[in-house]
Amino acid sequence: MYTNPRVMNELGGILVDHAEGTAYLDPGSELHDQAIAGAFGVVEAYSPVPIAATLDEWRARKLASLAAKRWEVENGGMVVGGMAVFTDDRSKLLINGAYRKAEKDPAVIINFKSAAGWVTLDAATAIALGDALFDHIQASFDRESVLTAAIVAAATKPALDAIDINGGWPANG
Structure with a gap:
């Protein structure tokens, strides 16, 4: 079963992928079991079913995918001075706390656990990290804003499809 709420919504045994515009029967649902039992005729449980949509619905799907992409990049880590963070x-929250402490106490030494392990930060390094x-x-957020404007301005489905929401983001670490 798909569990990522940013991509899939469960609607009474039907999983709808808004990004792809497809629907699937949820393998764990009663609806799926009834379909397999032949209650609805011949049904392929995992075959994508195209969902007819208006341009506004496609736009909303693209905006939802864009928001998920921004969240993924924002929370996907970064590299600062060769340190994966x-x-x-x-x-x-922890980085901002270290930043605030370093602003108030220039002599502070902070033990910080980066993605690669423990490091010691002096005040200047903690501020640079923040x-x-x-x-x-x-x-x-800047990249999401630019892409949002392009998505909102797209006048046709092909124009909307031409907008690449996967490029131009800050690097992750």
Whole structure:
């Protein structure tokens, strides 16, 4: 069963992939079991079924996929000075806490667990890390904003399909 709520929605035994515009019977649902038992005639449980949609519906799907992509990039980590750094929500809080402490106490030494292991940060490095985190997050939102404007402006389905939501993002680490 698909469990990523950003990509799939479960609707009474039907999984709808908004990004792809397809629907599947949920293998764990009663509807699936009835279909396999022949209650609805011949049904292939995993065959994609195209979903007819208006341009606004396709636009909404693309915007949802875009938001998921931004979240993925924003939270996918970064590399700062050769150090791989987590950027999930908890890590953002810890980095911002280190940043605030370093601003108040220039002599502070912070033990910090990066994606590659333990490192010791002095105040200047903690501040640089916080600045890099802000830049990474802001670049993610900036890219989403540019792509959102393009998606909203797309006047046709082919124009909408031509918008690449996977390129131009800040690097992950």
